Amino acid sequence: MGSGERVEFDNKVVNWIDERLPLFTLMQKEYGVFPTPRNFNYFWNFGAIAMFMLIAMIATGIFLAMNYTPHVDMAFDSVERIDRDVNWGWMLRDIHMNGGSFFFIAVYIHIFRGMYYGSYKKPRELLWILGVVIFLLMMATAFMGYVLPWGQMSYWGATVITNLFSAIPFVGDSIVTLLWGGFSIDNPTLNRFFALHYLMPFVILAVVFLHVWALHICGSNNPSGIEPKGKQDTLPFHPYYTMKDTFGLLVFLVIFCVFVFYAPDYLGHPDNYKEANALVTPAHIVPEWYFLPFYAILRAITFDIGIPFTEITIISAKLGGVISMFGSIGLLLILPWLDTHPIRSARYRPKYKFFLLVFLAVFCMLGYVGSQSADAVFFGLPMTLIGILCTTYYYGFFLVIIPWLNNTEKGKDLPKSIHDAVLKTEREKA
């Protein structure tokens, strides 16, 4: 990073520092004049928004940790104390609680943006994979954070999720014991989850750094999916995108604040205002909303897979569910090699666009399935059937439809350059 050419600054102090540690040169190059495609739409705001949410979560989290007690007898009351007696504690907690949800909203849109405009394709495979790693780390962090208030859903959610690992053959039980720090979910579990929940955001921050670094090597994709061919196709990041990102962020924050200040518990579950009780199981255990699609995939596998006409089971229903759930995220990791179609943007791939939008609808439907109890009914059809159908489409989209489109979809004619694409839409508007 420091090996490139240095920029001369007028300010002597700035120059003095920059000669010794070229921080200002770095900022100038990467955020000042950094050439960025000129045709971004507002979907490109969500990277910056996610970054802002990460920092907001770390900032509020540090102050919450100062007032939180990670002990099974005191955790619930300490959270109530934050709400009631810590100065502006209620606001910190409402921001942190809803911040998790809105971080996921931003990241889900960011991921979908990547899928729609083919941002994972060469040369951005590693950039995409780092993004999936961030997503996985976020899921682990959010899960452990939800355990900390030690409410009923914290406890029973933790029970369900940690028990998943027992499905792994041979080592499963040992892994569960390791996660729990004992033979049941108890104080050691809460302690390690607290320690890890504090650690993980900084790991995320480190991977975000790599993610942004990789982005600055190959540059941003754009809605047309064609690489910039020269100066006429790009704009300096500042002030064009700094200002556009700030505007987008503020609109996002307005919606966020409506939840924080007017419906702080809307996205949570009432059961988490009951203290954890190992003897009382909630009628219906559900994870936080952002896990629901994956929870539905987990529960979709209700049958053992074995050798036909024998009693031999190779994959139990439970292990099958666990494999499907982790596999569904694993598919994202290999997406750059599943989709080898030369056209990036769905704008010029009508068939891919159609199947991707169906995928989006199916993903939302999976979220709904995940929120319902196993015996629920949807328009006369059992929810378990809807779950397995949607899961089948999820897998089919990646493993059948995308490879099939690689060979069959011709796609529309691409514009010659970003400049051309922009001028064309401008002309159509006028």
Add this chain to the structure above:
Amino acid sequence: MMMRFALLFAVLVLMPVAGFAGGGETVKPPHHHWHFSGVNGTYDKAALQRGYKVYREVCASCHSMKQLSFRNLTDLGYDESQVKAIVGEYTVMDGPNDEGEMFERPARPSDQFPSPFENDKAAAYANGGALPPDLSLIIKARHHGPDYVHALLTGYKDAPHDAHLLEGQHWNKYMPGHVIAMAPPLSDGQVAYEDGSPDTVDQYASDVVQFLTWAGDPYMETRKRTGMKVIIFLLVFAGVMYGVKRKIWSDVH
């Protein structure tokens, strides 16, 4: 394997049917517009004070409110001397003192609301095995919190013929599964109001719900007021930034 699929099929088909028969039925409580509802909703302090009276004279004989302290009562519109007068009616167990003995002393405003039972075991034992839940967060801990608690308190009915109630169980329209251990707690004329509000079960239920909502969410008014300022600021800032963005982008469009 075939058997398994047949079994799975049977489960898939039968499960919805079993689901309906399985009990745990919930009835959605009727929706009320509360004084605290909405963007500008505030607590009706007179109702909070009446609700506190209902809690103190009725609910508190079985239900604790451990998250609340007497000092919090100033939120209900009481001044410090009134809070001291209320506190004066209570003694609390403190200690151990220098001789290692526990002792009773007059309560102070900084003390928590005293619990009616020594511990959860004692509370459950005295109530036929059913633990009366702590009420500090009861509104937040239930779906449709205020509407549900109001409906529950007024929802006692004679059990239908096909309901099987054990000794000490009661039938309530809004309790999930309809069976509740708590006897109908409120009756007309039970609590004497001093401000001329009607001495009815409905009024008691409505007042105590408002009190319990405050107990679970004491900063609601501050939260809504702060939210208004924050959101107006963000909207204005966003408007300004939109202008800035358009101005900057005008030369490339």
